[in-house]
Amino acid sequence: MQLxxxxxxxxxxxxxxxxxxxxxxxxxxxxxxxxxxADADREVVxxxxxxxxxFLSFVPSSAALPGPALETELQRLPALLSLPRAVALGPLGVxxxxxxxxxxxxxLLALAGELDRPVIIRxxxxxxxxxxRRVLSMVQASRVAPARVLAVSMPAPTRTLFREYGYWVGVxxxxxLPGPRLVQTxxxxxxxxxxxxxxxxxxLSLPKAAALLEEAKLPASVIRRVARENAMxxxxxxxx
Numbered sequence: 157m158q159l160x161x162x163x164x165x166x167x168x169x170x171x172x173x174x175x176x177x178x179x180x181x182x183x184x185x186x187x188x189x190x191x192x193x194a195d196a197d198r199e200v201v202x203x204x205x206x207x208x209x210x211f212l213s214f215v216p217s218s219a220a221l222p223g224p225a226l227e228t229e230l231q232r233l234p235a236l237l238s239l240p241r242a243v244a245l246g247p248l249g250v251x252x253x254x255x256x257x258x259x260x261x262x263x264l265l266a267l268a269g270e271l272d273r274p275v276i277i278r279x280x281x282x283x284x285x286x287x288x289r290r291v292l293s294m295v296q297a298s299r300v301a302p303a304r305v306l307a308v309s310m311p312a313p314t315r316t317l318f319r320e321y322g323y324w325v326g327v328x329x330x331x332x333l334p335g336p337r338l339v340q341t342x343x344x345x346x347x348x349x350x351x352x353x354x355x356x357x358x359x360l361s362l363p364k365a366a367a368l369l370e371e372a373k374l375p376a377s378v379i380r381r382v383a384r385e386n387a388m389x390x391x392x393x394x395x396x
Contacts, residue, residue: 158379161185161387162362163326163353167199174359175206181363185209185396187243191217193236200241209396213244213276216264226260230267237273243391246276247308250291262294269299274391279310281332288314296321306390308353319349324390328355329365338365339372347381351390
């Protein structure tokens with residue numbers, strides 16, 4: 157069984173039994189996102205108890221963006237990102253048709269650049285190509301190095317562009333990318349700057365995706381890189 161590293165979107169929705177199931181299916185490390193240190197501490201304890209090494213990404217409070225509380229969030233986030241198990245900022249999303257949200261997104265990218273921290277950008281698999289290209293242009297205009305950017309949940313054309321410009325991309329098993337297409341995507345993109353991650357409502361989607369790659373007879377070394385090693389490399393994690 158492959159050892160896996162997941163990017164958990166909504167860990168608070170998973171009970172102890174679900175987390176233990178993830179661990180039993182090979183997920184031995186995970187990044188969970190939070191906007192508060194107290195919430196993050198609680199998830200760290202729960203993941204450790206389930207046998208999963210916990211790491212943290214921090215996002216601004218959704219209630220504060222966009223709005224006058226943006227400056228407060230920008231002052232608060234550096235302290236959170238300096239916590240021992242904090243590895244990234246994000247996932248950050250943006251609605252390109254909203255000037256206020258674009259401004260907040262640009263300021264958050266600037267913060268990631270100043271702190272030299274990895275940043276996770278979340279798109280919309282059903283988003284219009286023009287909108288997602290606008291997101292890409294804002295990332296390119298920022299001071300964040302391409303090696304520090306992970307783009308997830310992007311439509312296929314935009315995902316390809318992110319890769320071409322030197323950014324990392326992540327995909328997962330989901331209605332937008334069912335099994336055969338997921339396997340084809342991994343075969344086409346290879347393992348360079350590429351992460352396999354959990355997506356959609358199925359909390360076991362990462363173990364299932366790894367199993368699909370094994371059934372398709374992809375080399376074990378490729379599966380190991382896309383399902384664990386690349387994530388640890390991107391987030392700067394030496395060991396679980």
